[in-house]
Amino acid sequence: MTKTLEKRRRDPRDREAEIVRAAISFFAEHGFDGSTRELATSIGVTQPLLYRYFPNKEALLDRVYEEVFVNPWNKAWEEELKDRSVPIDQRLYRFYCQYSRVILNYEWVRLFMFAGLKGLDFNARYLRFLRKAAFDLVVKEIRAAHGIDTNNEPTDQDAELVWGLHASIFYLGVRKFIYGMPIPEDVEADVALRVQAFLRGAPAILSR
Structure with missing residues (x-):
């Protein structure tokens, strides 16, 4: 046969x-x-x-x-991001380590890039989802962790701060699977550095 x-x-x-x-x-x-x-x-x-x-x-x-883009998302990540018994830096580190294991692979990165080049709605759909499920949540949790008013909904400008962190991690996949360039061997250590750098500046911006 x-x-x-x-x-x-x-x-x-x-x-x-x-x-x-x-x-x-x-x-x-x-x-x-x-x-x-x-x-x-x-x-x-x-x-x-x-x-x-x-x-x-x-x-x-x-x-x-x-x-590729919907089913791998783990709703537990959102609950872990909300767990204020854990320091905010640890929550962000844990989330982005878990998330990077999902997205930093050949299929995920290349399909996302090809979709954008082709003009499919994959990117817009997924990024709208991320804004609600992750970016706005991260803004709220940083505010809470630093005693900043959490009553107001995150603005587009607030979300842009999280975009910067998120995009820097996604870019590791672009370097590896689009450009064919090496990336750090220890991705989780690299994520830790990016989270630390992000938290050095984000609270000050969000408190304005």
Whole structure:
């Protein structure tokens, strides 16, 4: 029996999951201009079989978005960021160490960059989510940790401070998986330095 996705007798749910995993690898390598015909050929299925699971390319891309950018997010991170029994520097360090393990990989970084270049809405959707789930929360927790008024909602300018920290960590992935340049061997130690530098300045800005 030929060892292709199409000819294996698999549970349809397993086959669908395999197609999604293969699509993630394919688009991370070739970008979103890659066609579903090319994708089907690369993973050993026919295009009609692909469309049996995903009626069009947009449906497949939506599933890729969910698998890569939505599902790995751990809601427990938000609760840990809110845990004021733990010093704010430790909370931020723990969060960004955990988060960096999710995003600093070949597929995540390249898909995010390709989506932006292609003009897909992946980036806007994800960054709106991050603003609510992480950035505004970090601003509020820094305010609370430093005795700054927490009644007002974070402004766009406040969120930009967190963007700076966040982007500096994401940039490690850009250096490695886009530019092909080395990054620090100990990523968590690097995260610790970035968090320390961020907390040296952010409270003073947020207290204005």
